[in-house]
Amino acid sequence: MGETELDNDELRKTVFNIDGNPKVGHFYNKDGLLLKTYRWPVKKAAGIVLLLHGLKGHARFTYLKPNAEVIDNNEVLVIDDDNYYVYSGSWVEKFNQNEYSVYAMDLQGHGESEARKNLRGHFKRFNDLVDDVLQYMNQIQDEIANDNKIDDESYSIVPAKKQKLPMYIIGYSMGGNIALRILQILNKAKVKNNSKLEDTVIYAKADTLTGDCTNIYDSDNDNDNDNDNDDDDDDDDDDDDDDDDDVYYDVYDGDNVNDNNPTNKATNVSEVVDINNVSNDNTTKHYACTYCIANGSTCDNDSVSTTTGGSDIDNFSVSADDSVAASTSTEDNVVASTSTEYNEVPSTSTEDNVVASTSTEDNVVVSTSTEDSEVPSTSTEDNEVASTSTEDNEVASTSTEDNVVVSTSTEDNEVPSTSTEDNEVASTSTEDNEVASTSTEDNAVASTSTDDNAIASTSTEDIVVASTSTEDNVVASTSTEDIVVASTSTEDNVVASTSTEDNVIASTSTEDNVVASTSTEDNVVASTSTDDNLIASTSTEDNAVASTSTEDNAVASTSTEDNVVASTSTDDNAVASTSTEDNAVASTSTDDNAIASTSTEDIVVVGTSTDDNDKNDDKYNCLDKLNIKGCVSLAGMVSFERIAQPGTYLFNYVYLPVTHFLSYIAPNLETKSELPYKGYPFIDNLCKLDKYRGNRGVTVKCVYELIKAMGALNDDINYIPKDIPILFVHAKEDSICYYKGVEMFYDRLHSDNKELFPVDNMDHSITLEPGNEQVLEKIIKWLNNLKNNNKNAIENQE
Structure with missing residues (x-):
């Protein structure tokens, strides 16, 4: 008995290490879903390889070897159901042998990560997947920077001098789209951050304030109501999907990285650009960015503030809708009027140095109006x-x-x-x-x-x-x-x-x-x-104007000192206090959809600031921190084989509207359980035998999100960084992701270091099919060339 127990213990220890004994971890994403991660570290790693799997798959199924014997092209024999993944001879082992620490994760709704409403393979938005990967990438670099050790092991995954390791992203199928999209999002935020001062427009007196209307391709509202519970089984009454009246290219939600997109878009949306650290000192010149200021308007919880300087400059009115507060400051003792709609705090506007009155709607202040320039x-x-x-x-x-x-x-x-x-x-x-x-x-x-x-x-x-x-x-x-x-x-x-x-x-x-x-x-x-x-009253003491507070859609009155506009503070979608000195409008602070700061001088600098944009800039302005030095797209989801190519008339005006409509009326309706894979039948059997792989059909909502993601990737192609090497590996006979679409995308890509590696005699499952060893060999050779050609790629961590 003792020997038998010993044999069982040894067997269990051997079984435990059959998948390479990865360091398993977890983290909660922004929606509270628990996602599972894997790490296969090496000593003195030369770099980090982050592996992203495809739709319905998971990390270990895609990049480890299945513990099964292929009898023929149609049949496989599973050796051990409980230990289905083998490290030996796998892609992960090959990366480790070449001094790369390997990191991977199961995307939400895939593998052993939690899913929304327990729908395997389901996600609310494609952007959520991108957010999750970015969160994990930041976590990887933070862990390496803060600790040289993994768990209680005595070996280090970084050189003795703490150095920032280069990161290489390798994505398969849908993961390939995520990898490329991450490059676009991070570079977009970096470009915007670098261009804030460059885009500053300074206007002298009597100049006309004109804005630069730009296109926003990633304006999905990240604050939409999400009242669903994971245990809610009512698929037809899904609150998650009631906000899909966005256009296809509004791909990245939450980030809201406003961009001056260099590509042609279908829809123009005015962009509000943020100002960081704008001083209220009127003795200095304030630099900021101006977008659509002249007679402009903002909507959807954006904040706008405009300033005008000099008596000869016309004051531009700003109207606000839907809980938006837009303020305008004036000079030469001119008081601007305000207009609001829907229980909002009125903004101020002036024309020709004339004071207009205040008009409101819906339980706001209703003033008397005059016609024909006469007052009754x-x-x-x-x-x-x-x-x-x-x-x-x-x-x-x-x-x-x-x-x-x-x-x-x-x-x-x-x-x-x-x-x-x-x-x-x-x-x-x-x-x-x-x-x-x-x-x-x-x-x-x-x-x-x-x-x-x-x-x-x-x-x-x-x-x-x-x-x-x-x-x-x-x-x-x-x-x-x-x-x-x-x-x-x-x-x-x-x-x-x-x-x-x-x-x-x-x-x-x-x-x-x-x-x-x-x-x-x-x-x-x-x-x-x-x-x-x-209207609420205003009280003063000792020549000091006391700010007024209002509740329940009430407008606070204002007081002035030295011909200056007095301050006003409000609650519940109201304008916060404003202080001014010597004919200058001071900064305005607000809570809950309120106003950014403004200032005026003879040389007028017009700017806007929003807390949401500040947060998004910080969230996605991390391209340098992540130290991404390469990206590999394996059978990347750039376009589908059976539908029109992104950017075409048929894609934009047939496939997108139809799938959008279907996702609205039946978001959780499932399509066919398997994609139209034509390659090797035993691959289908391996998929069916894997207990963590999603074998249910893809929901209509997810189909729409995938199509929309391909459209966004195509439209934002010019945001892919030119200095990050990219390798496309794609089978010419891929029956799911169209090879010609990848080839056209590659031709349009402006990159200093790009390569397309076409593969013959393979289909879509490029990591599992016979011949995948040659694909892996090409990738490792490409990575090693980058390492050898860029010996200074590993930067000293400060």
Whole structure:
């Protein structure tokens, strides 16, 4: 018995090492799926080889030898079902023998890695696979940099002087597409990062702000709702797939690496480019990038801020949709108006140095609008208040008490009066409880002066400023010259307020040369209080303007200091605080889809910043860190044999729309269980006998993602780095991935070191079919040539 047990122990130890005893690891991807990894390290490695498998396969099945005997072309005999993978004589062993440490992983939904909803071979987006591989690549380099040892072993996988090992990516079939796509994504982020200062556009006074509209090929929303659970068996009601109204080339989600794509695209989308570390110091020139600023708009949770400098520069309006806050700063005491939609914080826009009013929709501030450049006036008689009519809770009528309110009539771009209570609002002049209206001509602002709580009117002509002074707790309004902003100042702790109730707005809006802003001094509150989703009030102390906060789609009011735009802070899709000094608009910070910072000077630098873009830049700007020195595409999924080639009319307008529609109505409908492989029947039998390989059909959703990925790879071909060597190995008789498609892709590729190695008498399973030894020999020879020709490829780690 003892000898038998000993024999069994030895057998178990031998079996355990039959697959080369890889160092097994795991990591969680961004979606919380647990992915399995494998490492076959060597001492003093010359480099790292990362192996990527294809659709429905997994790492060990693709790159280790199956523990089976091929009886003939149609039949195989499995030697050990529990130990199906053999290290000896495999691709992994050959790489180790040539001093390369081998790393591999099972992609999500494949092998022993977790799958979404337990659908083997299924993935939500092709981009998720790319993200997972990039995460693993970063993990590999970090582990090598932080520790010379693997587990508790005493040998090192790096030379004595800690050096960054060169990494070579080898991808089979779908893995070949992933490998090439990784090069595109990383180089795109690098190009964008390097071009930030180069693309800075500086505008002098009176210049026209024009943007560079670019194409975005990887704008899949990474923040789409993902409320599905892994145990959800309702395949028809899949929340994961309700966001597939993107076009085929929107391949990379989450990264959102905005690019100025050099290739021709089918759709143009305005790009928002990020500014890093922009100072708020107005004494220095700020460099940034401008894209589609002139009368531009942004959507889909992007943030835009624009600045204009100099009195001669027109101010460009920016509209925002869908929780987007766009701000504009102005100079020369001009207050811009704001417009918003759908419970959003209004942005500011100005034209011709004229102050526009604020208009909103859907429980936001609804101001009164004017037509034909006229403001509707109100009239009063015998101590009566002239009110404005309202419909459906829109404009509030004005009311007055105690001989206070006097209405005004206006002509040709005049300002209407407001309602007051108890000697507060500076409106028109009154005498003996009678209404005295003010009139203006030729775009002149009519202000008023008062004595002893009496309101005196003032008229102006020919754009003349009629300013007023007040005494004894009387509100004095001021007007300005040159069609600028007429602000209201108060003294001696006087409050000039307006109150509204029941969704009624007491503010007025005007067009063409009208006054819009209010400032306070000496502990004076110039506030507006509202109820039910209306404007919040502003309070000040000791000449300091207190920022206002709002909740539930309420717009906060603003205050100013030294002719400067005051700050505003909001919650729930609102604009955060803005501070300014000396006619300059300070930076704006926001939470939840808000505004980036802006500044103005005589030389205007226009820029935008978004937190999401910053994160994506950091995430994908790692080409140098990963130290990729070569890429091999084995039977790469560049195009399919039985469909039109990427970039053709039939591909773009037939295959993509049809598969997109099918993936929308039936995302989890499975196609045929096996791909149309024509090569060696015993390969099909090996696939069926492997217990970790996915033998179910491919879902319609995955088919669409694969087609879309090929289109993106074709469109972004110019982003593949020119200095990274690429080897294409492809069988001329490949029945799944089209050889001619790879040949055309190779011809279009601009690379300083590329090679196409065509293979005869083989099909798609190029790592398992007879003759795979010659393919492996070619790859190892190619890698060794790179190592010999680039002795300095291994860089010293700093």
